[in-house]
Amino acid sequence: MKLKRTVLYDCHVECGGRIVDFAGWEMPVQYATGILQEHLATRKGAGLFEVSHMGRFEIRGGGAEAFLRDCLTHDARHLPVGFAHYTLLANERGGAIDDAFLYRFTADTRLLVVNASNAEKDWSHLKELAGAFSEVELKDVSGEVAMIALQGPCSEAMLADLLEEGCLPEPKRNALGQVRIAGAEVKIGRTGYTGEPVCFELFIPAESAGGIWTLLVEKGARPVGLGARDTLRLEASLPLYGHEYGTDPAGEEIPILACPTAKFGVDLSDPDRRFVGREAIEKQTQGIEKMIRPVRVTGKGLARAGAAVFYEGKPAGWLTSGTMVPYWEAEGEGTGRKLTERTGQRAIGLALVDSGPVAGAAVEIEVRGRRVAAEIVKKNLDNRSGPVTFAVL
Amino acid sequence: MIDQEARYLKSHEWAKKEDDEAFAVGLSSYAIDQLGDIVFMELPKKGDTFEQGAVFGVVESVKAASDLYMPLSGEIVEVNQAAADNPDVLKDDPYEEGWLIKIRASKPAEFDELLDAKEYKHFLETEAE
Numbered sequence: 284m285k286l287k288r289t290v291l292y293d294c295h296v297e298c299g300g301r302i303v304d305f306a307g308w309e310m311p312v313q314y315a316t317g318i319l320q321e322h323l324a325t326r327k328g329a330g331l332f333e334v335s336h337m338g339r340f341e342i343r344g345g346g347a348e349a350f351l352r353d354c355l356t357h358d359a360r361h362l363p364v365g366f367a368h369y370t371l372l373a374n375e376r377g378g379a380i381d382d383a384f385l386y387r388f389t390a391d392t393r394l395l396v397v398n399a400s401n402a403e404k405d406w407s408h409l410k411e412l413a414g415a416f417s418e419v420e421l422k423d424v425s426g427e428v429a430m431i432a433l434q435g436p437c438s439e440a441m442l443a444d445l446l447e448e449g450c451l452p453e454p455k456r457n458a459l460g461q462v463r464i465a466g467a468e469v470k471i472g473r474t475g476y477t478g479e480p481v482c483f484e485l486f487i488p489a490e491s492a493g494g495i496w497t498l499l500v501e502k503g504a505r506p507v508g509l510g511a512r513d514t515l516r517l518e519a520s521l522p523l524y525g526h527e528y529g530t531d532p533a534g535e536e537i538p539i540l541a542c543p544t545a546k547f548g549v550d551l552s553d554p555d556r557r558f559v560g561r562e563a564i565e566k567q568t569q570g571i572e573k574m575i576r577p578v579r580v581t582g583k584g585l586a587r588a589g590a591a592v593f594y595e596g597k598p599a600g601w602l603t604s605g606t607m608v609p610y611w612e613a614e615g616e617g618t619g620r621k622l623t624e625r626t627g628q629r630a631i632g633l634a635l636v637d638s639g640p641v642a643g644a645a646v647e648i649e650v651r652g653r654r655v656a657a658e659i660v661k662k663n664l665d666n667r668s669g670p671v672t673f674a675v676l
Numbered sequence: 677m678i679d680q681e682a683r684y685l686k687s688h689e690w691a692k693k694e695d696d697e698a699f700a701v702g703l704s705s706y707a708i709d710q711l712g713d714i715v716f717m718e719l720p721k722k723g724d725t726f727e728q729g730a731v732f733g734v735v736e737s738v739k740a741a742s743d744l745y746m747p748l749s750g751e752i753v754e755v756n757q758a759a760a761d762n763p764d765v766l767k768d769d770p771y772e773e774g775w776l777i778k779i780r781a782s783k784p785a786e787f788d789e790l791l792d793a794k795e796y797k798h799f800l801e802t803e804a805e
């Protein structure tokens with residue numbers, strides 16, 4: 284099958300991007316300076332990511348809300364105009380077909396952003412469910428709207444500099460706004476997939492995306508490829524479909540609520556709302572055998588997805604994601620805490636493990652036939668206070 | 677960049693003759709570039725012996741782990757601990773400072789079977805992924 288190219292393909296090549304096949308798209312896995320530098324640049328400055336390969340579906344019409352309430356785990360009725368929320372497409376078994384973000388830029392237009400690897404499957408699923416509703420217009424706008432993410436403590440100043448009209452969304456997580464940049468109408472959400480508290484995703488008419496990308500690079504934003512996108516989300520313990528959602532290494536479906544992030548995307552508050560997977564998810568609220576937990580490797584080396592995890596000498600689950608990530612060393616305490624010029628590396632991961640052992644529990648991870656010491660932790664990144672995040676060491 | 681003195685495996689390890697039976701072994705600059713940032717290496721211990729083509733260690737980038745293969749059968753006589761501790765050395769100087777192991781070859785004639793610089797260059801241009 285011929286690989287697809289996003290509208291910014293030439294920009295990636297020009298920036299030294301190393302192009303790989305990702306879910307049928309030719310995308311940059313990294314640029315010249317490499318994954319580690321891109322990760323660090325995002326945490327201290329601003330990282331620039333093209334994410335146009337993701338699926339973008341517009342939902343309009345009088346029946347849109349009823350339709351979305353039926354097919355998504357979060358309650359679309361609870362999404363006010365000017366905000367986005369995390370949500371999932373569940374199956375009847377309470378597993379994930381995909382996870383997604385639903386944006387409501389205006390009262391009557393909603394945009395669902397889904398994973399590139401699942402876009403076709405999601406589209407068929409939504410199309411099928413939409414058949415039961417009247418007045419639902421479902422449109423795939425992935426080709427006409429480009430999407431880039433600008434993430435990190437310096438991103439707000441860079442973006443503010445480029446505004447010709449309008450203002451940035453209010454500084455609240457998931458707030459939306461519309462502005463004009465370089466003559467183009469750009470929709471902006473304070474959303475992202477890096478764990479950065481200062482974060483933006485831009486929806487740009489395809490023909491204007493290249494110009495805005497270049498402007499942001501000139502402002503000092505560092506192009507970041509899929510490699511560092513993965514290490515950044517991993518450090519922030521954010522799930523990835525195919526790893527923390529989908530099937531586990533034993534081939535069993537992972538229950539949605541095994542992933543702590545999922546609780547932000549599941550709304551059971553209206554008992555009268557029926558949605559696909561609701562019964563199974565309600566059962567999951569009674570307790571789940573295995574949970575997704577952040578881990579850090581305390582022994583030598585690193586561990587990757589699929590590695591077996593042992594607790595008190597017995598098999599307890601698997602690593603679902605894992606690698607070595609870089610970090611900035613910090614100094615000072617409390618509000619005086621700041622990043623230094625020194626960097627380090629640490630092996631971290633996410634694991635699907637028996638719900639018994641909690642943060643602080645010592646575990647072992649099997650790497651090439653050897654067991655390496657590791658620990659279940661609360662989190663690997665402290666991003667609560669902002670605008671800068673700190674590695675939890 | 678290809679070192680003219682070295683001989684190569686298609687899996688991108690190089691060997692350089694230092695003495696009749698003594699060889700240095702490392703990873704070609706092509707392979708190092710393809711791996712991206714190297715974040716961890718596992719190298720054998722002094723005294724370990726391996727056959728030609730056997731896995732003697734692992735080099736890990738952020739994205740993947742790659743096995744390291746012995747270009748010649750022999751015994752490990754020295755391990756470059758400095759490179760293991762600071763893999764950046766491989767990127768900076770893959771054919772000198774960035775050597776990985778030194779071996780005493782049990783079948784030194786195996787060296788002649790390896791790809792020479794010209795053959796390795798041709799391999800990279802035509803076949804390598």
